[in-house]
Amino acid sequence: MTQMKTPEPNPPNQTTTKPFDFSTFPTLNTQRLHLRQIVPGDAHAIFKLRSDYEVTKYNIGPAYTRLSQAQRLVKSVSDAYNNHRELRWAIALRTDLTLIGMVGFNYWDRIDNRGSIGFDLRRDYWRRGIMREAVTAVLDFAFTRMALNRIEADTSSHNAASVGLLQNLGFQQEGIQREQYLEDGIYHDLRLFALLKREWQKNLDTFN
Numbered sequence: 001m002t003q004m005k006t007p008e009p010n011p012p013n014q015t016t017t018k019p020f021d022f023s024t025f026p027t028l029n030t031q032r033l034h035l036r037q038i039v040p041g042d043a044h045a046i047f048k049l050r051s052d053y054e055v056t057k058y059n060i061g062p063a064y065t066r067l068s069q070a071q072r073l074v075k076s077v078s079d080a081y082n083n084h085r086e087l088r089w090a091i092a093l094r095t096d097l098t099l100i101g102m103v104g105f106n107y108w109d110r111i112d113n114r115g116s117i118g119f120d121l122r123r124d125y126w127r128r129g130i131m132r133e134a135v136t137a138v139l140d141f142a143f144t145r146m147a148l149n150r151i152e153a154d155t156s157s158h159n160a161a162s163v164g165l166l167q168n169l170g171f172q173q174e175g176i177q178r179e180q181y182l183e184d185g186i187y188h189d190l191r192l193f194a195l196l197k198r199e200w201q202k203n204l205d206t207f208n
């Protein structure tokens, strides 16, 4: 089983702890990455990302076959942000602002202070620590500026990369929904993970 690793040396790039209220999009910078708002000009890059079956094959849905699907996604992400429902970042390198992945919250429950995180990255960037760096910045933002107490994630038990990343970041598995969904003729078990704010804080304290 993958062990939790040392958190990024300097995850917080926050200059403020002011509660996030959707008034200004929260751009985040890390050592190598620039996490920014998704804009209509990203449609081609999103199509490139989501037309790759290897990226979408677990729980993102069928690979895109038309640019209009990426354009629709940009619109729905933008509408959800404007309606204060959803927050999703484009992941870009600081040296080249082209979208290479996405990370964000599929929901944000303001009563119980919990949200559900999702992420995907272009295959030619896998295994360079990019998503770990991006998610670390997003977790830091979520636990400080969104006041989340619990961040949930779920993934197919076949998705070794996603399971490995979540475990690496200190997420705990809480259960498995057996044969929860059908994709490509196979029933997938869904592994349910969560990370609590106090666990995240403890991990930071341990490694700092």
Ligand SMILES: CC(C)(COP(=O)(O)OP(=O)(O)OC[C@H]1O[C@@H](n2cnc3c(N)ncnc32)[C@H](O)[C@@H]1OP(=O)(O)O)[C@@H](O)C(=O)NCCC(=O)NCCS
Pocket: 002, 054, 055, 056, 058, 059, 060, 118, 119, 120, 121, 122, 125, 126, 127, 128, 129, 130, 131, 132, 133, 154, 155, 156, 159, 160, 161, 162, 163, 164, 165, 166, 168
């Ligand atoms: C999951 C995904 C975002 C990981 O992105 P990534 O940038 O390659 O991951 P990182 O390089 O930051 O990996 C960080 C850690 O996660 C774990 N990990 C990443 N890929 C892994 C793999 N293929 N197998 C096992 N563990 C893996 C490792 O612990 C890794 O640390 P290490 O490289 O020091 O061993 C990427 O594989 C992806 O986009 N997959 C398709 C989309 C997807 O499945 N999204 C999740 C849907 S629930």
